Amino acid sequence: MLVTGLSVALAAASLLQVTVRNELPIARPSETVELTAAQLGGSDLTRLHVFEAGREVVAQALDLDADGAPDSLVFQSDFPPNAEKSFELRTGEPRKYRKEDFRVYGRFVRERFDDFAWENDRVAHRMYGAALETWEHEPLTSSTVDVWLKRTRKLVINDWYMVDDYHRDHGDGADFYSAGKSRGCGGSGLWRDGKLVVSKNFRDSRVLAAGPIRLVFELRYPVWDAAGIRNETKRITLDAGQNFDRFESRYDADNAAQFATGIKKEKDATMRVERAAGWMRAWGPVAKPGAGSFGCAVILDPSSIADAQEADGNQLFVARTPASYWVGSGWDQSGDFRNVDDFDKLVAEWARRTRSPLKVTIHP
Numbered sequence: 001m002l003v004t005g006l007s008v009a010l011a012a013a014s015l016l017q018v019t020v021r022n023e024l025p026i027a028r029p030s031e032t033v034e035l036t037a038a039q040l041g042g043s044d045l046t047r048l049h050v051f052e053a054g055r056e057v058v059a060q061a062l063d064l065d066a067d068g069a070p071d072s073l074v075f076q077s078d079f080p081p082n083a084e085k086s087f088e089l090r091t092g093e094p095r096k097y098r099k100e101d102f103r104v105y106g107r108f109v110r111e112r113f114d115d116f117a118w119e120n121d122r123v124a125h126r127m128y129g130a131a132l133e134t135w136e137h138e139p140l141t142s143s144t145v146d147v148w149l150k151r152t153r154k155l156v157i158n159d160w161y162m163v164d165d166y167h168r169d170h171g172d173g174a175d176f177y178s179a180g181k182s183r184g185c186g187g188s189g190l191w192r193d194g195k196l197v198v199s200k201n202f203r204d205s206r207v208l209a210a211g212p213i214r215l216v217f218e219l220r221y222p223v224w225d226a227a228g229i230r231n232e233t234k235r236i237t238l239d240a241g242q243n244f245d246r247f248e249s250r251y252d253a254d255n256a257a258q259f260a261t262g263i264k265k266e267k268d269a270t271m272r273v274e275r276a277a278g279w280m281r282a283w284g285p286v287a288k289p290g291a292g293s294f295g296c297a298v299i300l301d302p303s304s305i306a307d308a309q310e311a312d313g314n315q316l317f318v319a320r321t322p323a324s325y326w327v328g329s330g331w332d333q334s335g336d337f338r339n340v341d342d343f344d345k346l347v348a349e350w351a352r353r354t355r356s357p358l359k360v361t362i363h364p
Helices: 006-011 130-134 157-163 340-355
Strands: 013-021 028-036 048-052 055-057 059-062 072-079 084-091 104-109 115-120 124-127 146-150 185-192 195-197 204-210 214-221 229-239 244-253 258-264 270-274 279-285 293-299 305-311 314-320 323-331 359-363
Touching (some): 028 359, 048 072, 055 072, 059 204, 059 214, 072 084, 104 214, 115 146, 115 214, 115 229, 146 293, 185 244, 185 323, 244 258, 258 305, 270 340, 279 314, 293 340
Antiparallel strands (some): 013 084, 028 072, 229 244, 244 323, 258 314, 270 279, 279 293, 293 323
């Protein structure tokens, strides 16, 4: 965590004490604490500074409905098993961020056939926009989720697009994954009459929160004639220090009762499906020889899962709408995982974390 605005913080008045408890017997590194505007009593969230043990930590106000009034405040800390921590909120001048405070980033990439690419200090992804459907060299119509493999904590998307040479590893990782028309790593569709129905590439995008801790953006997908679906809006949230994104889809549909999400079935990858625990994962060799192995995982609320299916080269969970799930990835050359056992441990623990939110108490 980074120190910001120390002189401001020292002069600021103490406002609130926040106690946060991890009730799981597992560690929760880079856990995000979120406090709503209602919990904070109508304070100006852009002027709140968060302190842990007397040291200021980076905090971010979120205004996801773009009405000019932040809805919540987020900050992060590492929580040991069954641990409780205290934080102090003080009023001061509006926060100012430095470049090095930012650990998430995402943008629309017009110069690369309308990609939307996003990343944090551990993972990176992209999804495909309209221009790719008609690219003369290699047209592709797909609402898949692509994975870029990183072995650096730096934000690299802009650098990789700038040199247009991201299929080779120059020391920070590369795009070694081929998602194609599959669901890739966590793509989704609707489940109709025992079949997977998917949309075209996205048509519009907008960023709702641009960091430094949390990135939130939306992609708008066009009419799905074959399914009677008029539109889909997909919201994706990625926090710093985490291997998992949250995906949420809203459908303007005649009947969108079930959706399906999952993972491309690779020839040499092993698939593990833990339906009762709400997760599945694939683990296998990277397509480039000598580049190690990587994993992809999808996590849902087990109570929402109606079935596990294979369709169109994908392993899928079929679940009830509204569509909400987590997508994660990991590479054994990132320094975070030695093997599939390490990745499985992360996936299983993240599934437990999603079902056991931190307990937050606010004191005057």
